[in-house]
Every structure is written in structure tokens, then in C-alpha cells.
Amino acid sequence: MKDLVQEWRDSGVQEGDTLLVHSSIKRTFKRYLESGIKLSPEDIMNSFIEAVGESGTVLFPLFNFDFTKSGDFDISTTPSHMGALTEAARKHPEAIRTGHPIYSFAVIGAQSDKFKGVNNFSGYGADSPFAILLEMGGKIAVLDLPDQDSMTFYHHVEEMHEVDYRHHKVFHGSYTNALGATENRDYGLFVRNIEEGVLTYVNPTGELMWDEGLYSGSRPNEGSGLRVIAAQDVYDFTSNIIKSNQAKNTLYRLEGEA
Numbered sequence: 001m002k003d004l005v006q007e008w009r010d011s012g013v014q015e016g017d018t019l020l021v022h023s024s025i026k027r028t029f030k031r032y033l034e035s036g037i038k039l040s041p042e043d044i045m046n047s048f049i050e051a052v053g054e055s056g057t058v059l060f061p062l063f064n065f066d067f068t069k070s071g072d073f074d075i076s077t078t079p080s081h082m083g084a085l086t087e088a089a090r091k092h093p094e095a096i097r098t099g100h101p102i103y104s105f106a107v108i109g110a111q112s113d114k115f116k117g118v119n120n121f122s123g124y125g126a127d128s129p130f131a132i133l134l135e136m137g138g139k140i141a142v143l144d145l146p147d148q149d150s151m152t153f154y155h156h157v158e159e160m161h162e163v164d165y166r167h168h169k170v171f172h173g174s175y176t177n178a179l180g181a182t183e184n185r186d187y188g189l190f191v192r193n194i195e196e197g198v199l200t201y202v203n204p205t206g207e208l209m210w211d212e213g214l215y216s217g218s219r220p221n222e223g224s225g226l227r228v229i230a231a232q233d234v235y236d237f238t239s240n241i242i243k244s245n246q247a248k249n250t251l252y253r254l255e256g257e258a
Contacts, residue, residue: 004047011217012228015053018138022150041084057109060089067173073101074176105129122188130156134231144225147206157238159190165198166190197255204250
């Protein structure tokens, strides 16, 4: 695991970081297995926790979209749809889970109490974990995934700017809290305008941030595959795209258009 910790630090993770980790761990498993080391999701989770050290904090996405289909949500048992690493984090004995039934997070580490009791109405809103990460001067780390499949933080920036290619939508479902009490609740998301053919298309923004030298580390499927960026850099760069009316074909595109 010490090799993994060094890889993450070489990519830009530092002790004391508040770090949001998006991940695909298949290639990491394969790389280490080829050298005779069989990793578990827990090993990789712990390597990130060790990389930020005792003063650091790690967030893992536990996104689950059943609530958008009138499904039930139980903050204690509803699984993550984001893979085995995030499920390992959800089950960590010290993990705090934030309360949004679609976009929740497992938070582990020194600053996890700042996320305790967070029950934001809108998944990407001003009171969401994305906003707290930004306020704390946090970073975003992405392991072997393109921006298109990972960088949900873009939607936080879009909501803060109330972009016209997305709109607010309310979802209803059964919600069970940490005390086991169940009631029907409403939660919101800032969703794309499907009727207008809006498609998420954020990889171009990622490429522009690479060009600007804002990412450190490795691209997907190269080296460790981990890249790291300051949340503030993502926010500022994406805000400039939106304010300069360059979001089309950079953050979104229209279905049927080249």
C-alpha cells in the first residue's frame, strides 16, 4: 500500500488535503496484480486516507439514482452505484454520510464533522458537499476516468451560475434517516434540458485545464492514472467559460449537432 500512497502523492495529493476522489480501480488492480500484489477495494481506500494523513479528509461519492425513479433511500443501507471502492468507504466505521438521496458522499478523516448532518436539498447547490469542499480549499482527484464520467463538480458551478441549459427539478421518494425514521421527502437536482436535446459534454473543458497546467499527475490509462486539481481552479475556470458564453460544445452540446 505504501507504493500506492507514493503514487497518489506524486500525482499531487498532499498531507492535510480535503480530497474528493472519483475512481475506476480496475487498471490499478491489474497493474499491481501483474507485479504479484492482489489489492482489495479497502486497500485502495486506505491508501487515499493515508496519503492525506491524519490531518486530511477524503470524500468518496456514493451516488445512487434510484430516488429519481421514486425509489426508497435509507441513509444507513442504500448502496453506492459508484463502484467497489466507494462501497468500501460507505462501510468504513468512521465514515459520515451526507444526506442527499441521489448525490451523497462518504467522508472520512479529520474534517469529517464539517459534513455531519449535511442534508442539502439540491444535489449541487450552495449548501452541498461540493460547496463545502470549495470553501475548505479542497482538491478533486480522478483515477482512470475521463471528465465526462467523473467531474460532477462542473454541475455545481453551473448551478451557481444558473445556466440556461439546465433547470431545477424536484424528485419525491421515501427517505429513512440515520435514526430509522421514514417519511416521504422532496429533493432537487439542477438537470439538463432534455427536451431541448442538451447533453453533458465536459471533456473539452478538461482538456483546456490540462493545457493551462491546472491538473497535476497522470491522464487516464497513463502512469498511476490519477490526476489532481484544486476545486477553486475548476470553479474559476468553469465560471469563466460560462460567463464568456462559451459553454456550448465545451460543457454541453445539443443532440444531433456535430
